[in-house]
Amino acid sequence: xxxxxxxxxxxxxxxxxxxxFQLMTKAASKHKLTALQFVVLKVLKEYPEIRLSDLAEQxxxxxxxxxxxxxxxxxxxxxxxxxxxxxxxxxxxxxxxxGAALWRETEATRLHMMRSxxxxxxxxxxxxxxxxxxxxxxxxxxxxxx
Amino acid sequence: xxxxxxxxxxxxxxxxxxxxFQLMTKAASKHKLTALQFVVLKVLKEYPEIRLSDLAEQxxxxxxxxxxxxxxxxxxxxxxxxxxxxxxxxxxxxxxxxGAALWRETEATRLHMMRSxxxxxxxxxxxxxxxxxxxxxxxxxxxxxx
DNA sequence: AGATAATAGTTCGCATGCGAAATATTTTGC
DNA sequence: GCAAAATATTTCGCATGCGAACTATTATCT
Numbered sequence: 264x265x266x267x268x269x270x271x272x273x274x275x276x277x278x279x280x281x282x283x284f285q286l287m288t289k290a291a292s293k294h295k296l297t298a299l300q301f302v303v304l305k306v307l308k309e310y311p312e313i314r315l316s317d318l319a320e321q322x323x324x325x326x327x328x329x330x331x332x333x334x335x336x337x338x339x340x341x342x343x344x345x346x347x348x349x350x351x352x353x354x355x356x357x358x359x360x361x362g363a364a365l366w367r368e369t370e371a372t373r374l375h376m377m378r379s380x381x382x383x384x385x386x387x388x389x390x391x392x393x394x395x396x397x398x399x400x401x402x403x404x405x406x407x408x409x
Numbered sequence: 410x411x412x413x414x415x416x417x418x419x420x421x422x423x424x425x426x427x428x429x430f431q432l433m434t435k436a437a438s439k440h441k442l443t444a445l446q447f448v449v450l451k452v453l454k455e456y457p458e459i460r461l462s463d464l465a466e467q468x469x470x471x472x473x474x475x476x477x478x479x480x481x482x483x484x485x486x487x488x489x490x491x492x493x494x495x496x497x498x499x500x501x502x503x504x505x506x507x508g509a510a511l512w513r514e515t516e517a518t519r520l521h522m523m524r525s526x527x528x529x530x531x532x533x534x535x536x537x538x539x540x541x542x543x544x545x546x547x548x549x550x551x552x553x554x555x
Numbered sequence: 556a557g558a559t560a561a562t563a564g565t566t567c568g569c570a571t572g573c574g575a576a577a578t579a580t581t582t583t584g585c
Numbered sequence: 586g587c588a589a590a591a592t593a594t595t596t597c598g599c600a601t602g603c604g605a606a607c608t609a610t611t612a613t614c615t
Contacts, residue, residue: 268534269526270448273429274469275541280426281469281572282548283419284601288573289552297600302416316563323420328602330565335600352563352610379551380415387540388414394537395421398529402428405525406435427602430571434603443570462593474572476595481570498580498593 290376304366307358315354436522450512453504461500
């Protein structure tokens with residue numbers, strides 16, 4: 264596989280990633296949310312009282328990035344952010360009343376957004392997952408080796 | 410495929426994309442470049458006198474994003490940006506002497522960076538490409554349908 | 556217990572990334 | 586040939602995204 268092919272894979276990943284992101288952005292905007300706020304809303308619904316670092320882990324983002332996203336949601340009144348009782352370094356995140364209500368309103372939008380994606384055959388999903396893991400492994404190995 | 414699986418695919422794409430990006434960032438930083446400057450350097454080498462919109466097309470980015478990237482490269486003295494003779498709306502982009510020299514210096518780094526990636530079997534590359542196209546198609550269809 | 560190390564979040568500086576609006580130029584319609 | 590539409594790029598506002606530096610708190614080591 265030559266340099267050209269590698270660059271093409273790199274760009275094809277960015278294309279798919281951005282297409283995904285734009286699809287979610289469009290869906291989220293119906294509720295005056297951003298794509299990541301849409302995702303965070305779901306995580307907070309599933310994991311009440313989650314810590315910021317655990318949320319970051321869930322959404323596969325760095326701490327500082329997640330902190331910013333949460334901060335904007337707190338300012339918008341969607342999330343309550345309080346110091347954790349048992350560890351006063353940490354923050355406990357919970358959906359506010361407004362956030363929980365908004366989550367319920369987004370359900371139809373979520374299903375509608377996913378409609379087309381459901382068409383990807385199970386077989387392809389498995390293959391995609393398998394190769395993704397392989398690629399991730401190679402990339403991480405390469406990164407470690409410097 | 411449920412909502413959960415879709416979100417997982419979305420995140421796995423972001424993970425691979427970011428791993429790629431970080432690998433390139435690390436390689437590029439050896440020459441005091443960013444990942445995208447690294448890519449643009451190569452495109453400008455291959456397509457001298459390219460227009461900004463054609464460069465944007467090549468790297469799969471929007472015009473405004475590409476404009477910013479090029480602007481920083483012009484300020485760094487790597488790229489010459491001039492009004493196109495035949496169409497004074499457009500800009501013609503070329504590597505400067507400094508940019509061309511830097512490009513030559515990056516060759517070893519490029520090859521080194523790609524080393525691990527070359528291990529992905531041809532079979533997997535083809536499968537990956539096939540499924541990527543399918544996913545992209547589904548995403549675009551979904552986007553158009555609103 | 557007190558110094559030291561580790562951990563959790565936030566803030567900062569920088570670079571993407573987009574769409575919308577603005578500017579300059581060219582093309583089209585009549 | 587001139588008004589209107591189309592096109593190329595830049596600028597703007599906003600939201601990611603990262604790592605490094607900073608603050609506050611907790612854990613560890615002796």
